[in-house]
Amino acid sequence: MIGGVRVKNKLQRYKVLLILLIFSVILLAVSVSRFSYIFGALELLAIVLCGYLVFFDQREASSKFAWMLALLFLPLFGILLYFLIGKEPHQRKLPKHQVESEKKLQGFVSNLLLEHPEAIHKKHDLSREIYHLSSKHPTTANHVKVLNKGKEAFELLLEDIENAKDHVHVFFFIIKGDEAGTELTHALMKKASQGVKVRFMYDSLGSIAFPNQLLNDMRDKGVEVRTYDLLNSPLLSNKANWRNHRKMVIVDGQVAHVGGMNIGNEYRGQGKKFKYWRDTNIRLMGPAVIEVQECFIYDWLFLDKNHDTLTQFIGNKERYFPLTTIKESLDSEVVQVLYGGPYDEERTIKDSFVDLIGKATQSIKIAMPYFIPDEETLGALRRASRCGIKVQLIIPGKGDRGISYYGTNSFIDELLSAGIEVYAYDRSSFIHCKCMIVDEHIATVGSTNFDIRSFYLNHELSLFIYGPSPAVETLAQQFAADLENAHRIDEVMQNERTLLEKFKEKISALFVPIL
Structure with a gap:
């Protein structure tokens, strides 16, 4: 209005x-x-x-x-x-050699998979459609471990780093200098001192509070550290709104950790603002790991001014891209790795979200901390619900940031009017996972929020998992558990909002697309 x-x-x-x-x-x-x-x-x-x-x-x-x-x-x-x-992202001029290196990297990984057709899944219609959207192959024979508790995810991450033999690649949007951040950096320094190659990247805005002393300590111990789009001058501020929101760790090219979890005390359930922090991470093994590796190296090249950096990666195929497959078993998973950012010509992850929603025949289950859709994605959800598909959405009952919380709430009336079930998570806790499950047999999980920032302004990484499979079943079970810790919002509750709450929602709705 x-x-x-x-x-x-x-x-x-x-x-x-x-x-x-x-x-x-x-x-x-x-x-x-x-x-x-x-x-x-x-x-x-x-x-x-x-x-x-x-x-x-x-x-x-x-x-x-x-x-x-x-x-x-x-x-x-x-x-x-x-x-x-x-500034509009497409106005940014990227160095020609960087663009060429990134394309060469993507072509190399795609050709590597084509050399091993047994690793490529060819049966699922949606995965083929998303391949045409993204040029990313769906791979089979992956092992996926769903980690719904931050403490467990953090401990397993540290364990995999401890077991690294050749290299560890780390990227986080947010890493803090608290106990969790210190523990991770010390683990990385320990491996670097043992001769393991450690490459560490972080987003300069998301990790603005990360202490320089820890960075210097890592460099002194042999960790190669890079800052994504460092903002140290007002002259560089035109980059400020285009952030790298990805979270990924790759160990020896054989194990990858991706999802919504950053590094900080709250992510492993030790924060002060919320009693409990609900997040989802994935531990991945199998052919899909090399595509997560591709994403990390893609970002590494973005920060590299040398023209021959790519050679050290693709020239050591067995080291960085060991295409190993897990023996086919009942828990083998089909996984498609998608990543994209503001400088891309197409909005690959957003388009894939819309495609996934359009394939639903029975149910769509979404858990998101920030739900600020554009017209197309909102219309896709409303249309699905009006066509008789059960659509359920879990959002925070209490936000970690005011403008995003009220911006999310500003869409509730439109969702309810289309028959979508909206649930607010326990106000003493925060739900930070980014998950969508369709018809109980396809799921997406990663760093991508269902919002304009993730679709247009951030660099994101998401996994599409095709079932029915143990991983999708686990995600669906966790969604059911999250519903038990949430309450359903109805029109009566919406009408009981104060004028101040309605005002905050209207103002936030106007400005969240630019923030």
Whole structure:
């Protein structure tokens, strides 16, 4: 709602904006304040930027709309914010050698799998469709261990690092300098001192609180450390809104850990804000590991200025890409590894989410900490529910960040009106897993949230698991357990919200697409 008018489509949005703009100009014309010239100049610049957004910018419509509101109604703040984080990702020019190396890496891994056709799964229709969307092969004979408790996931991660013989590759969006972060870094330093090659990456914004002393200690012990898009100057701020949200650890090219878990005390259930932190991680063995390895090296190349770095990886195929398969058994899993980011021409993970939703015939189960869909993904869920498919969504009962929490809640009315069941998780705890299960036999789990930031602004990594299989069954059982720790939201509860809560939701809904 804007000024009491329901905005139904993009054309109406621009009409409403035009009316508001004309009203703003009239106010400027009658203003006699001595600051009117400054304010007028700011409004003029804001109008020019809005025109650029409408006619030349390629981002999603809701993001454009949010930026235009910020620019027109808060011109000083909006203009500063736009020049700080508002640049459209496709405007970033990547070095030619980097782009070529990344493509060469992807082609190398794809060809390696084609040389071993027994590792490629060819039976599932959806996996073939997603292959055409992503060029990522679905692989068979994988062993997948679902880890729904942070303490268990962290302990198993440390155990695998301890058993490393050749190399350990680590990337986390958030790593903190608390006990958990210190324990991990010490484990990495120990392996580096034993001659194991340790490469460590972290996102500079997500891990902004990670202490420099630990980084220096790791470097001194032989760990190769790289910072993803370091933000150490306002001149570099045009990168600030495009973050690497992935979480992955690869040990000897044979074991991988991926999922929603970062490194910090709260992720293993020792935080102060929430009694319990519900997350899901995956320990993966089998052919799919080499595709997670590909993702890590892809990010490593992104930070590398040397033209021959790729050679040390693909020239040591047996070391970094040991294509081993787990012996076929009842727990062999079909896994497809997808990764994508803001500089890609296509939104591979988002498109695959939509494709997965479109294949549902009975049920869709989603657990997400941040649920801020764009028009297409929201429409896909509403359409599925209206067609008789049971759609259930679990969101936090209490948020870790205000704007994302209220932004998520702003969609509840639209979900309920389509018959979607919405559940709020226990308010004393936080649900941080990013899982979707369709028809009890296909699931996706990883770092990707069901929100505009993950779809358009972040680098993400997700696994698609095709069953029926033990892993999908475990994820479905955990979803059922999560429902028991949540309460269903209905229209009566929605009507009982305070005016302040409704106001926070409306404001958050306008601005979450840009934050």
